[in-house]
Amino acid sequence: MSGLCLIRQPIHPAGLALLRAAGMRIAEEWRLTPEALAAAMAEAEAAILRDRGLPAAMLASMPRLRVAVVHGAGVDRIALPLARELGVAIAATPGENAISVAEQAFALLLALARRVPEGDRAVREGRWDWRDGPAGRELRGLRLGLVGWGEVARQVARIAGAGFGMQVAAFTRHGDPAELAAAGVAQAPDLDALLAASDVVSLHARPAGAPLIDARALALLPPGALLINTARGALVDEAALLAALDEGRLAGAGLDVCDPEPAEPDGPLVAHPGVLLSPHVGGMTEAARIRTAEAAARRALAILAGRPDGLIAGSAWPPRQVEAAG
Structure with a gap:
């Protein structure tokens, strides 16, 4: 060839x-x-x-x-x-790369829940008594809501349930109820119900028009909830996210993605202390x-070679023919 x-x-x-x-x-x-x-x-x-x-x-x-x-x-x-x-x-x-992305989701979640960045800064600045301030949170028993049910979400559910003892639910329009049940994952009837019953929300969907997580969606979350996004930045309304953090309704956001990318170094997302960022490296182990x-x-x-392999839904097939390069 x-x-x-x-x-x-x-x-x-x-x-x-x-x-x-x-x-x-x-x-x-x-x-x-x-x-x-x-x-x-x-x-x-x-x-x-x-x-x-x-x-x-x-x-x-x-x-x-x-x-x-x-x-x-x-x-x-x-x-x-x-x-x-x-x-x-x-x-x-x-x-x-599903396992790696799922592990990145938990890296962000653990860092937020246990306040790892703040603790690191405190030690470097000589503030050992930082540990006597607000405590971190255990993941065990927390309610994790998955938006989407692809390969990454499946791995997140496995780690959350078997590894951390979290209660896992998912909102999906395409998931098999039997598969979800076998994985120990409750199927939410709609997105609103999932958000209202989740201490942690992890995004695993694809953008389709307006941001899925907007001001209305964020208002449904219980006070002190955490948001994790390792999917696509366009799923989240950035202004609404920052407002929810400023108002204290959201305790933190761990983002491996943003919209646009790269993030503006001097932008409000990077400047906000409640946002933990990584540069879209979830799948880059x-x-x-x-x-x-x-x-x-x-x-x-x-x-x-003429063999369809891994085509997305609606892809052209067969591919167009071109003359041999001369």
């Missing part, structure tokens, strides 16, 4: 090795001049994306592109209608990076 694969953001070398072993050439976008990038876009038959997506203007400038594979699960930053119209197959690699990069490479190669 020959051809060019455009890599939009760095992936683990293990994935690149699979592509090269199959005869593919690699163009890494961040290493290219604007002129070289334009040439690569004109030639590439495959692309591997992370969270930068594939906007319409770029997609329209790639006349030979046959497949784009997401390094992860999120396809919200791809111009999907145009991809279908052009005959570009879209695949994703959901689940490959070494093990997860290897699994996801290799899965993305295998799926790109399979689709170029």
